[in-house]
Amino acid sequence: MSEQFEPLIIGYTCNWCSYRAADLAGTSRQKYAPNIRLIRLMCSGRFSPEFVLKAFAGGADGVMITGCHPGECHYIEQNLKAMRRFTLLRSTLKQMGIEPERFKLVWASAAEGIHLAQEIDKMVEQVRALGPLKLPVLAGVNGDTAAVPIHPAHVEEVEA
Amino acid sequence: MTDERIGVYVCRCGTNIAGVVDVDEVVRWAGESLAERGVVHAAASNFMCSTVGQETIENDIKEKGLTRLVVAACSPHLHEKTFRTACERAGLNPYLMDMVSIREHVSWVHVDKEAATHKAKAVIAGGVSRVAWHEELEPLEVPIHASTLIVGGGIAGIQAALEIADSGQQVYLVEREPSVGGHMAQFDKTFPTLDCSACILTPKMADIGVHPNVDLLTWSEVEDVDGYVGNFTVMVRKKARGIDESLCTGCGICEEKCPKKVVDEVFEAGLGYRKAIYTPFPQAVPNLPVIDKENCTYYDTGKCKACEKFCPTEAIRFEQEDEMLEIEVGNIILATGYDLFDARRIPQYGYGRLANVFTSLEFERMCNAAGPTNGSIVLRDGATAPQSVAIIHCVGSRDRNHNNYCSAICCMASLKFAHLVKERVPEADVFEFYIDMRTAFKDYDEFYQRVLEEDVHFIRGRVAEVTDAARLEGEEGKLIVQAEDTLIGKQRRIPVDMVVLSSGLQARHDAKEVAKLFGISCSADEWFIEKHPKLDPVATMTEGIFIAGCAQGPKDIPASVSQGAAAAARVLGRIQQGEIALEPVRASVIEEKCSGCRICNLLCPFSAITFDDVEMITEINAALCQGCGTCVAGCPSGAITGTQFSDQQVMAQLEGLLSLNGHERIAVQTSEPAAV
Numbered sequence: 050m051s052e053q054f055e056p057l058i059i060g061y062t063c064n065w066c067s068y069r070a071a072d073l074a075g076t077s078r079q080k081y082a083p084n085i086r087l088i089r090l091m092c093s094g095r096f097s098p099e100f101v102l103k104a105f106a107g108g109a110d111g112v113m114i115t116g117c118h119p120g121e122c123h124y125i126e127q128n129l130k131a132m133r134r135f136t137l138l139r140s141t142l143k144q145m146g147i148e149p150e151r152f153k154l155v156w157a158s159a160a161e162g163i164h165l166a167q168e169i170d171k172m173v174e175q176v177r178a179l180g181p182l183k184l185p186v187l188a189g190v191n192g193d194t195a196a197v198p199i200h201p202a203h204v205e206e207v208e209a
Numbered sequence: 210m211t212d213e214r215i216g217v218y219v220c221r222c223g224t225n226i227a228g229v230v231d232v233d234e235v236v237r238w239a240g241e242s243l244a245e246r247g248v249v250h251a252a253a254s255n256f257m258c259s260t261v262g263q264e265t266i267e268n269d270i271k272e273k274g275l276t277r278l279v280v281a282a283c284s285p286h287l288h289e290k291t292f293r294t295a296c297e298r299a300g301l302n303p304y305l306m307d308m309v310s311i312r313e314h315v316s317w318v319h320v321d322k323e324a325a326t327h328k329a330k331a332v333i334a335g336g337v338s339r340v341a342w343h344e345e346l347e348p349l350e351v352p353i354h355a356s357t358l359i360v361g362g363g364i365a366g367i368q369a370a371l372e373i374a375d376s377g378q379q380v381y382l383v384e385r386e387p388s389v390g391g392h393m394a395q396f397d398k399t400f401p402t403l404d405c406s407a408c409i410l411t412p413k414m415a416d417i418g419v420h421p422n423v424d425l426l427t428w429s430e431v432e433d434v435d436g437y438v439g440n441f442t443v444m445v446r447k448k449a450r451g452i453d454e455s456l457c458t459g460c461g462i463c464e465e466k467c468p469k470k471v472v473d474e475v476f477e478a479g480l481g482y483r484k485a486i487y488t489p490f491p492q493a494v495p496n497l498p499v500i501d502k503e504n505c506t507y508y509d510t511g512k513c514k515a516c517e518k519f520c521p522t523e524a525i526r527f528e529q530e531d532e533m534l535e536i537e538v539g540n541i542i543l544a545t546g547y548d549l550f551d552a553r554r555i556p557q558y559g560y561g562r563l564a565n566v567f568t569s570l571e572f573e574r575m576c577n578a579a580g581p582t583n584g585s586i587v588l589r590d591g592a593t594a595p596q597s598v599a600i601i602h603c604v605g606s607r608d609r610n611h612n613n614y615c616s617a618i619c620c621m622a623s624l625k626f627a628h629l630v631k632e633r634v635p636e637a638d639v640f641e642f643y644i645d646m647r648t649a650f651k652d653y654d655e656f657y658q659r660v661l662e663e664d665v666h667f668i669r670g671r672v673a674e675v676t677d678a679a680r681l682e683g684e685e686g687k688l689i690v691q692a693e694d695t696l697i698g699k700q701r702r703i704p705v706d707m708v709v710l711s712s713g714l715q716a717r718h719d720a721k722e723v724a725k726l727f728g729i730s731c732s733a734d735e736w737f738i739e740k741h742p743k744l745d746p747v748a749t750m751t752e753g754i755f756i757a758g759c760a761q762g763p764k765d766i767p768a769s770v771s772q773g774a775a776a777a778a779r780v781l782g783r784i785q786q787g788e789i790a791l792e793p794v795r796a797s798v799i800e801e802k803c804s805g806c807r808i809c810n811l812l813c814p815f816s817a818i819t820f821d822d823v824e825m826i827t828e829i830n831a832a833l834c835q836g837c838g839t840c841v842a843g844c845p846s847g848a849i850t851g852t853q854f855s856d857q858q859v860m861a862q863l864e865g866l867l868s869l870n871g872h873e874r875i876a877v878q879t880s881e882p883a884a885v
Contacts, residue, residue: 059866065750066730072284075313083324086331086866087314089285091794091854094812095838100859107867121721123728123751124837125814134842159750160732166318 056110056176058085060169061100063093065123066158067115073162081166082173085113092116093154094127098138101152105142111151111176115165118156128156150175151182213341215247216275217333218266220257220282222312229316231326235281238330239337246337246865250275257282263295270299277343278306279336281329284313302345304793304853309336331869338865342858348790349831353439354539355379355784360431360723363391364766365758366544367413368773369780374422376781381536382417383445384427386475388493389414391546395476397576397584399766400625401656407579411492418494426534428499434727437835438753439539439789449529451486451500456524459496463516463525464488471504478549478570481581486516491579500527540753540780543737544773545723547759550605550612550712558604558710559675564589565688566675566708569622576629586633588707595706597638598630599690601672606713607644614734616713617763620647623711624657627665639665640703642672642692650765668703670695675708714763727754736762747776752789755779794836794853796829802848803827809840809849 062068068089074081090096093116101112114135116128135154142152153172157165217239221227232253240251250273254262257280269275278301280292285308293303311329319325357373359366362384370382382389393399394414396406417423426445433444469485476489483489485505488498506513507527517525552560552568559566565588567575578584587594600623606616620643627639646667648654661667672692679685680702687704694701716735717723724731729749730738737756740748747755757772758764764772783789796817803826810818810827817833818840820826829840829849841851850856 057867057870059863068284069286069750071318072286072310072313075284075310075317078317080320081318083315083319083321083328086328086335088335088859088862088866090838090859091851092837092839095842095851095854097842097856099856100863103860104863104867107864108870109867120725121730124835124839125728127812127814127837127839130812130839130843158733159730159738 054177054180056084056173056181057108058111058113058169058172058176059104059109060085060087060113060115061090061093061096062087063116063123063128064089064091066117066121067155067165069159070115070157070162070165073159074166075162077162079163079166081169084173085169092122092124092127093131094122094124096131096134098134098141101138101142105147105151105182110179110182111153111172113153113155113169113172115155115157118158121158147182148179150179213247213276214249214274215243215277215279215337215340216266216269216273217243217248217251217337218257218262218278218280218282219251219253219311219329219333220262220280221253221255222257222282222316223255226282226312226316229319229322229325230311230329231322234326235329235333239333243334243337246334247277247341248337249273258288258291263291266292266295267299270296270301275301276305277340279333279340280306280308281311281333281336282308284310304346305340305343307336307340307343309333327869331866334868335862335865338868339858339862342855342861344852346793346852349793349795350788350790351437351439351832352788353783353786354441354537356381356536356538357780357784358383358431358441358443358536358538358541359544360541361391361544361546361758361760362386362389362417362425362427363544363546363758363769364393364410364413365546365760365769365773366391366542367410367417368770369542369544369757369777370423371413371416371420372774372777373780374420377422378781378784379422379424381424381426381443381445381538383429383431384425385430386489387428387450387487387497387499388489388495389417389425389427390490390492390494392570393766394490394492395478395570395577396573397578397580398625398629400621401652403625403628407492407577414492414494418496425495427495429534431726432533434541438751438791439783441538441541441753443536443538443541445534445536447532447534448499449502449526449531450497451502451505451526451529452498453524453526453529454495454497456522457497458522458524459488459498460521461488461498462519462521464498466515466519468513468515469504469506471501477581478568478574480571480574500525540755540783541727542755542757542773542776542780543723543727543729543760544757544769544776545717545720545760547714547763548717550616550715552604552710552712554611555604557674558601558672559677559688559708560710563675563677563688563708565595565706566710569619569626569709569711572626572709576626576633584633586630586707593706594634595630595637596634597640597687597703597705598627598707598709599640599642599672599675599688599703599705600626600709600711601675601690602641602643602711603671604710604712605715612713612715612734614763615647617647618765619711619713621653621656621765623709624648624660626709626711627660628663631663631665638705640690640705641665641667642690643667643669644671650767668692668694668696668701670701679704714759717760720760727751729754729756736760747772747779752791753783792836792853794851795831795834796836796838796841796849796851797831798827798829799848799850800824800826802846804846804848806845808845809843812840812843
């Protein structure tokens with residue numbers, strides 16, 4: 050017998066499409082991994098980088114942003130602004146040592162409950178394969194080693 | 210940590226939630242562990258939304274002095290309003306309540322009871338942390354403009370327009386084609402009563418044409434929609450008809466004299482001709498012709514002008530240009546109808562290749578006394594009556610290669626076709642190839658029984674192929690319909706003279722663009738999505754936009770009429786109220802924090818953000834703001850805040866969600882992989 054790592058994923062969902070897609074997944078009893086916890090925003094364009102950084106700093110192993118398909122935004126084009134912000138942030142996260150698989154942007158319309166459930170399952174599997182988020186110990190400017198903020202659960206591990 | 214007195218209410222929803230989530234444990238935990246976050250009371254209810262459940266909340270607010278609430282139940286999209294109203298009745302500002310979903314997002318989607326219970330706790334912790342940051346808000350009251358825009362002049366749109374106009378309110382009815390009437394105007398008879406379609410439709414069309422409260426805009430299309438519920442500004446392109454409407458009397462001489470004949474792909478479904486200047490059918494409303502510029506000889510060669518020469522009132526205007534009309538309306542009803550499935554997409558049925566394969570719409574036109582064959586059922590040669598007819602159901606419907614759904618009307622339409630063949634060519638054999646016979650609704654099955662007794666052959670099985678390749682005796686010169694008769698378990702080859710394909714219904718080819726224009730959503734099949742599939746079938750997620758008829762999904766005439774009337778009732782209710790309360794989810798600028806960088810100025814698609822050149826700061830117009838929050842996220846100074854979705858609220862919810870660690874708690878035992 051072995052223990053399986055269960056990642057914790059935070060999902061920021063658009064009120065108009067993917068939050069309803071999650072509702073639809075529920076109504077149609079589409080099962081998916083319980084590892085995701087959703088936060089409703091009015092639009093994917095509302096997500097700010099702090100939401101993601103704080104999620105990682107606070108213990109999330111992955112963050113999913115979900116919005117309406119391009120061209121179907123309830124607010125005309127704000128999902129495209131989310132996409133721009135997402136792309137920039139993902140490369141920043143990569144530089145911080147956070148794998149791109151931990152930060153995902155998913156388009157899911159209100160009719161795509163099954164699609165959303167599948168994307169959640171896929172992400173849970175990918176992040177599970179990566180293991181818990183461990184931010185690396187980086188070399189400081191003066192050659193000193195400085196630990197970046199670490200997931201509380203792994204503090205001991207890093208210190209050791 | 211907080212002075213707030215927070216109440217947590219967890220719904221069992223019968224066994225919907227309690228069957229998976231250990232509700233009692235969640236309540237116990239919330240009462241103990243969330244006390245430090247301000248929870249002073251936690252309780253469960255079998256049905257939180259019931260009167261008893263709501264009364265409990267109201268009493269607790271009053272007796273226990275609760276200042277904030279978290280309701281953990283179904284999706285806020287279902288019952289947020291219910292619990293907000295309960296708060297309001299108890300004297301608590303409704304926006305001090307947060308609803309979290311532990312049914313749609315937890316109990317219905319997760320199997321592992323322990324993990325689901327754990328997640329429910331985390332979700333509630335998120336709600337409790339968030340609600341501490343909620344502010345008292347007042348809904349924004351906006352006036353409702355009393356005029357209504359209806360897009361689509363088929364039977365659903367006509368019904369909606371008449372209901373509203375008859376009640377004394379102004380309606381703009383925009384129709385893309387030259388006349389109102391829609392598909393219903395093309396039909397000959399309507400099932401199951403066999404009423405003449407035109408006889409029951411044209412009086413309504415005539416009403417529309419003369420009604421003092423209806424502004425009829427045919428040969429027109431909506432190009433732009435701006436604003437929000439109660440206050441839409443709509444740009445309509447009134448395409449150039451090529452005539453002066455005030456002079457034209459609709460005498461029809463122009464049409465008679467026009468030398469150019471064109472196949473009528475729209476009204477006659479390709480079965481008949483029209484002229485280059487035409488009214489689509491004799492009872493057209495308005496009775497005004499249009500010039501088809503693409504086919505008119507004058508636009509092509511610069512010569513002809515026969516219509517102008519003969520027009521007794523000199524109404525022809527070749528140089529007329531499209532006109533843009535700006536109209537102000539409070540509500541919009543979309544009744545844009547459907548397209549017929551293109552039978553060419555199933556090549557094995559031979560449509561477009563085998564002359565005597567017809568679509569259902571062609572057959573409707575053929576049966577229509579005003580149609581190209583004057584109502585006689587004949588082969589493509591226009592003269593020979595068929596001695597045998599095969600009617601194939603579910604063409605493009607209930608078919609994984611095309612549309613998965615049932616088009617709902619084809620069984621009844623096919624039965625009607627069988628009856629019409631028997632009525633007009635009594636000696637002809639009629640074969641119905643069906644998968645399942647679907648004759649629900651009033652008097653429909655009785656009609657089926659009637660057709661069963663009219664000596665129509667019913668073969669249960671999906672047709673594999675329609676071919677003209679004769680193999681057996683008696684097949685020469687015939688169309689052979691090959692199908693498995695699943696009731697006797699045998700392959701059948703039925704030679705017939707004529708095949709009618711009961712093509713399914715599908716969403717308009719441009720449904721997605723139209724949905725985008727009006728800010729509503731489409732399903733995967735591109736039908737417009739209603740607010741609730743059962744309880745709110747004509748409203749949409751976008752306030753002020755309603756849908757009716759086949760644009761929402763396949764349906765028959767009675768259902769389309771019902772939806773048209775229902776949408777009208779909803780609109781009239783709004784107009785009656787005079788104003789509507791909007792969610793106060795709006796962004797605003799904290800002046801002292803704004804650096805005047807203008808980054809946010811580029812982020813708003815609603816032009817709600819303007820820059821004050823004197824104060825050098827940005828301003829947000831609350832009436833134009835739609836509350837998406839993109840500017841809140843984009844402001845580098847944190848100078849914009851969004852009510853109901855402020856940074857503090859989202860961050861607090863995040864912190865609450867993460868306060869229950871995932872790792873150790875939901876680690877599950879899995880068996881060791883087998884040794885290789």
